[in-house]
Amino acid sequence: MKKLNKTLTAVTLLGLISSAPGMAADGTINFKGNIIDAACTVDLDGAGATTMDVTMGDVHKSAFTGVGSTAGGSASATKFNILLKDCPETVSTAKVKFDGIAYAGDNTALALTEETDVATGVGIQLSDKAGILPLFEESAAYTLTSGDNVNTLDFYARYIQKAATVTPGPANSVATFTVNY
Template sequence: MKKILCVTTLVAMGLGLSANVLAEDGKVNFRGELTTDACQVVNNMSNPAQVDLGKVAKTAFPTVGATAAAKKFTLVLKNCPPGVSAATVAFNGNAENGDNRVLALTQETDVATGVGIQISDVSQAVMSLGVPSQAYPLVSVVDNNLDFVARYVSTQSNVTPGPANSVATFDISYQ
């Protein structure tokens, strides 16, 4: 009888604690819209943009945070419908050592170490992976060039030479 009473008490206490866990402290409303209106993305998965950062001496990175080989690249949107006035771009990929402002190098034989790739938007602000860029205005009757800059950045005090390639995907959100 004592065992049943103890189990019943424990179950009741557990239910009481569960009620506190389920208390509502706030609310979030999500708003958005799905639309058929979108621009044609020229740099799609079957036609990716190619950014050649070239060959860079490891001595170009004397300190952590040093950058080199900045190259402009452009994503092109065309045939934008009249109802679409702006777009943001969010780049996605593997972060270098947990720093979402640095894209990790692709792991391959003899890969360089101590560096990653930064991406900046047209305002020259370094972008975080997964975070949308500033809004780029779009015009429906022309090709829209969304300019960015990629560059190497040292992430460690010791940089070693080797292939320094990476891949990022991107998502476009329209306004």
């Protein structure tokens, strides 16, 4: 009888221990998506490249007038394009999501790459046809044409003052992107 009680106690404890993590859940997340048969070909320079340099140019620190100002105003944004070619008929729109290191946790601007004598007080702000494009969020939808057509997705980059003081130096940054169909 003692052996039976010990066995029942062990089975009961094992049941309680194995069910404990299930009772600790605070919510549920459902992941949803689709696997598509084909995607467009990404082309950044018209010759099939998947890496691009966007030349922002030299900007004098006096061009910034305070936190939130951009060098030269909204007209100073540097345009760059992502080209999508050979899109299948099953793909009719695309959105682009840029990822990178955010400026001091503010996802509205990329932080500058750490390097010797790097500029301070500024970040790089991205935008699309709908306006400012925060990091880690999808752009506005771009309508795509299938077949041999080249679809040009226009984006813009500009320096934005993020701190009270701007110091001169290299002002480079890096972002990766994902095209979502």
